[in-house]
Amino acid sequence: MAPADRLSGAVAEIELGGKLLAWWDVSRRELPWRALAGRAPDPYAVWLSEIMLQQTTVASVTGYFGKFMSRWPNVEALARAPLEDVLAAWAGLGYYARARNLHACAGEVVRRHGGRFPQEPEALLGLPGVGPYTAAAIAAIAFNRPCVAQDGNVERVVSRLFAVEEPLPAAKGRIKAHTESFLSRQRPGDFAQALMDLGATVCTPRSPDCSRCPLAGNCRARADGAQTRFPVKGEKPARPHRRGAAFVLLRGGEALLRRRPAKGLLGGMSEFPSTPLSADFGLAEAMGYAPAEIRWRRLEGHVRHVFTHFSLELAVFLSREAPDRNFDACDGYRWADVARLREEGLSSLMRKVAVHAELAGK
DNA sequence: TAGACGTGGGT
DNA sequence: TACCCAAGTCT
Structure with a gap:
């Protein structure tokens, strides 16, 4: 950007940063993970x-x-916990790689850093599950390092403030430079949280409330009456629809056939055997993925679920027949107590399957 | 760089 | 209903 395009660094820090922090001091959200002022x-x-x-x-x-x-x-307690317990506690929150990385990260912090989180962003970056945003956020919020924690809120607020025409994600570097131009060196942790609170409560995606914004007088987008044009984004790919089947196999009325993929979609979570969820299978084709060649009863209706990158329609098949194979000797499968289904922790998709098969209440 | 990776709520 | 979005990371 041309120097004339914005205030000089020190002035911007006082002008914009000061307004932002003054607003935050009276408007901050109280959140369970935040320290009191x-x-x-x-x-x-x-x-x-x-x-x-x-x-x-x-x-x-x-x-x-x-x-x-x-x-x-x-962090010591979390590192000691079995991964399966952590995943079961995470069940329903989504993006399960986060839970696997969380557990791995706790282990690294305990074993390689003596149970203390590194304070510098360079050291935080690269811990499992910690990318550029999270490294900067921890460094700023927990250790008051002058880092830009650039999340979606910051990208929205700053792209509006400076009317950044370049589309995301290419504009990330430009937005970071703009943010650094008014980053508070005195209160970097508060600055990071203030920018996020502003984006979450005032400078919202659809209908920003500029009348409550401490930076409205400095906002290029608002001066042009074009707040919601920013941030500029590229086209999103269409979401494909896929079909498949899940198989509910009961043994003696109390044992249920389960499996637990290590990675990939819903990786780490206990699940009903099914067709591969990332491909489309018609009904006849789906039967080829039944875990046993026995009689299956197709339950009426479907389970429908929407993931970020595709939507899914699952037929559910149920059987209580004795399987023609011994799953105990077969890797990937195991029998689990029906009564303990809840303790296993189900993804939302598999919870829908369990409800559909009347194994669990809503 | 673009696609994989969940879920629930708002409009 | 359909689409968008929410404090991103990994490959």
Whole structure:
């Protein structure tokens, strides 16, 4: 950007940064993972909340965060926990690689860093599940390092403030430079949270409330009456529709056939055997993926579910016949107690299958 | 760089 | 209904 396009660094920091922080001091959200004003933050709580909040709303995270903090109050406790317990506690929150990485990261912090989170963004970056945003957020919020924690909120607020015409994600570098131009060196942690609060509560995607915005007088987009034109984004690919089948096999009325893929879609989570979920299968074709060649009863209706990158329609087949193979000797499958289905922790998709098969209440 | 990777709520 | 979005990361 041309120097004349914006205020000089020091002036911008005082002008924009000061307005933002003054607003935040009276408008900050109280959130369970936040330290009270003037109190030292808990790096473990900051890290845990940041992982949970990736692509996930505050409303969805709140209950899970409380549950995790009660059950595993510090990084040592979480590192000691079996991965399956962590995944079961995460069930329903989505993006399950986050839970696998969370557990791996706790282990690294304990074994390689003596149970203390690194304070520098370069050291945080590269921990499992910690990318550029999360590294900067932890460094800023937990350790008051002058880092730009550039999430979707920041990209929206700053792209409007400076009317950034370049589309995302190419514009990330430009937006970061703009943000650094008014980053508060005095209060970098508060600055990061203030920018996110502004984006979440005032400078919202559809209908920003500029009358409440402390930066409205400096906002290029608003001056042009074009707030919602920013951030500029590219076209999104269409979402394909896929069909498949899930198989509910009961043994003696109390054991249920399960499997647990290590990675990929819903990786780590206990699930009903099914067709590969990332491909489209007609009904006849789907039967080739039944875990046993026995009589299956097709349950009426479908289970429908929408993932980020495709929608899914699942037929559900049920059988209580004795299988023609011994699953105990077969890797990938195991028998699990029906009564303990809840403790296993089900993804939302598999919870729908369980409800459809009347194995679980809504 | 673009696609994989969940879920629930808002409009 | 359909689409968008929410404190992104990994490959």
